[in-house]
Amino acid sequence: MDKKVKVVPCSGIGKVFGLMAREAVLKTVIELCPDKSETVCLAYIVTGDKEVKEKIEGYDCITVDGCPKMCAAKNVTLTGGVVVEEIKVLDTVKEHKGKKFGSPTQLSADGEAVISEIAEKIARKINEIN
Amino acid sequence: MSVLKVGVLSCSGEECLGGTISRLATRKVLEELKFIDTVTLCLPLYLAGGEEERNFAKVFPTISVDGCDKLCAKRSTEKFSGKISGSIDVSKIIGNENALNTKIVRNKDLKDEHRQMIDQVTDEIVKMIGSISPDAYSGKSFHGCGCGSE
Numbered sequence: 451m452d453k454k455v456k457v458v459p460c461s462g463i464g465k466v467f468g469l470m471a472r473e474a475v476l477k478t479v480i481e482l483c484p485d486k487s488e489t490v491c492l493a494y495i496v497t498g499d500k501e502v503k504e505k506i507e508g509y510d511c512i513t514v515d516g517c518p519k520m521c522a523a524k525n526v527t528l529t530g531g532v533v534v535e536e537i538k539v540l541d542t543v544k545e546h547k548g549k550k551f552g553s554p555t556q557l558s559a560d561g562e563a564v565i566s567e568i569a570e571k572i573a574r575k576i577n578e579i580n
Numbered sequence: 581m582s583v584l585k586v587g588v589l590s591c592s593g594e595e596c597l598g599g600t601i602s603r604l605a606t607r608k609v610l611e612e613l614k615f616i617d618t619v620t621l622c623l624p625l626y627l628a629g630g631e632e633e634r635n636f637a638k639v640f641p642t643i644s645v646d647g648c649d650k651l652c653a654k655r656s657t658e659k660f661s662g663k664i665s666g667s668i669d670v671s672k673i674i675g676n677e678n679a680l681n682t683k684i685v686r687n688k689d690l691k692d693e694h695r696q697m698i699d700q701v702t703d704e705i706v707k708m709i710g711s712i713s714p715d716a717y718s719g720k721s722f723h724g725c726g727c728g729s730e
Contacts, residue, residue, distance in 0.1 A: 461594060461603065463592055463607065463621075463622055467727075468622065473687065476686045480683075480685065480686065489594045490594070490595065491599060493593055493652035495624075496624050497650075497655055516727065517727040519727060521625055521628040521629075525624045525628060528627060554607060556687065562688070
């Protein structure tokens with residue numbers, strides 16, 4: 451049985467915070483915790499296909515959202531994932547008032563620094579679980 | 581007066597390079613295309629949002645941009661929103677091996693060859709936008725993606 455924690459970002463395309471969610475998750479699953487975590491395409495989850503349900507249903511999931519719509523958390527929950535942590539990019543961003551994080555296309559150096567912080571938070575949670 | 585716009589909807593898949601290319605090519609069209617207005621929507625809002633988001637493809641002639649042949653953006657749009665006006669499968673443009681690359685997914689890891697792939701996909705989106713019939717416009721209005729973008 452695959453025990454990797456599923457880490458799913460919103461990847462919102464309209465604001466930098468969606469890119470920050472995406473990049474933080476990718477940093478976590480590719481660099482920080484490749485043996486304990488993996489991501490699943492949120493667009494695939496939205497399809498509701500049987501194969502993606504099987505990947506998510508009953509598994510520990512961490513969602514990372516860039517706006518209050520909480521698309522990742524809602525869609526993972528609807529698909530049967532066990533959301534053990536809902537991370538909100540804006541919670542971390544609030545601690546960095548006045549900084550420019552980049553655009554929905556490209557992060558600035560400040561944006562990269564903040565996604566590293568978020569990735570560390572995600573990794574800590576993964577290490578608690580696994 | 582309603583402004584005529586074309587919807588471009590990316591899968592933005594997180595598991596492979598094709599998703600990154602679909603996202604960045606869509607962003608490039610939104611930012612750089614001058615001859616017609618374009619608008620996008622976060623795909624998961626079909627379920628997490630409301631009726632306005634689900635009406636997206638009924639309001640705009642919409643092109644889906646998918647990173648792999650699962651065609652999640654196309655299928656979800658047709659399932660939850662409405663008929664699309666065109667569909668792009670990035671894996672058909674950059675090749676399956678590139679599209680399904682799981683090592684290079686982050687923006688910071690992209691090299692010149694990947695930037696060329698983004699340009700190729702952007703060109704295909706622009707071509708497809710150019711082929712949309714003016715009759716496809718509904719004349720209805722949309723107040724922007726729920727995440728706050730326009």
